Amino acid sequence: GEEVAQTPKHLVRGEGQKAKLYCAPIKGHSYVFWYQQVLKNEFKFLISFQNENVFDETGMPKERFSAKCLPNSPCSLEIQATKLEDSAVYFCASSQGQSNQPQHFGDGTRLSIL
Amino acid sequence: AQSVTQLGSHVSVSEGALVLLRCNYSSSVPPYLFWYVQYPNQGLQLLLKYTSAATLVKGINGFEAEFKKSETSFHLTKPSAHMSDAAEYFCAVRGRGANSKLTFGKGITLSVRP
Numbered sequence: 020g021e022e023v024a025q026t027p028k029h030l031v032r033g034e035g036q037k038a039k040l041y042c043a044p045i046k047g048h049s050y051v052f053w054y055q056q057v058l059k060n061e062f063k064f065l066i067s068f069q070n071e072n073v074f075d076e077t078g079m080p081k082e083r084f085s086a087k088c089l090p091n092s093p094c095s096l097e098i099q100a101t102k103l104e105d106s107a108v109y110f111c112a113s114s115q116g117q118s119n120q121p122q123h124f125g126d127g128t129r130l131s132i133l
Numbered sequence: 134a135q136s137v138t139q140l141g142s143h144v145s146v147s148e149g150a151l152v153l154l155r156c157n158y159s160s161s162v163p164p165y166l167f168w169y170v171q172y173p174n175q176g177l178q179l180l181l182k183y184t185s186a187a188t189l190v191k192g193i194n195g196f197e198a199e200f201k202k203s204e205t206s207f208h209l210t211k212p213s214a215h216m217s218d219a220a221e222y223f224c225a226v227r228g229r230g231a232n233s234k235l236t237f238g239k240g241i242t243l244s245v246r247p
Binding site: 121123 | 142165167169174175176177178179182184185221223225227228229230233234235236237239240
């Protein structure tokens with residue numbers, strides 16, 4: 020499609036439960052990025068993919084966070100054993116193959132941990 | 134390593150007044166610079182980008198920004214504010230390499246008074 024599509028828009032989980040977020044990048048974009056936005060500012064980079072390959076995961080809390088981008092499927096970000104501090108809006112972005120091209124963002128998934 | 138500094142968290146202007154939102158960057162390589170706008174409960178929308186062509190960049194909605202290497206700045210301006218400009222504005226820097234992440238500033242809230 021022409022837009023980055025993120026689902027669901029809102030997700031509520033109890034502390035300790037699993038949360039899974041999905042992202043369909045713009046058709047033809049090879050690069051996918053996940054960011055976490057806490058308290059309406061402070062975008063934190065989590066992970067990036069080049070097609071189905073992880074490129075940079077320096078921002079991922081590896082003990083509970085995982086992500087995948089498989090062929091012909093939406094990309095996913097999964098959080099095991101959620102904590103209150105995971106409450107945030109998670110944004111997915113995609114871009115084409117040139118580094119001077121902008122990243123296009125979805126509308127985000129608001130994750131609330133109770 | 135790259136970083137972005139957006140001084141001040143809140144700017145308030147009168148409708149019709151000049152908008153000036155400041156952004157300073159730090160980058161070890163020639164940067165690509167972006168301004169994004171975020172309206173409530175939405176994702177990031179690209180306003181404009183600097184990719185080492187013209188130093189004065191024009192974007193959407195009447196916004197423009199000037200890249201000044203000597204000052205390591207990329208300030209965003211609009212000659213005449215409109216009520217609809219009220220939003221969060223984020224400056225971001227991206228390094229070279231198609232898979233390089235965006236590093237964001239903390240954002241500035243723009244309020245427009247009638």
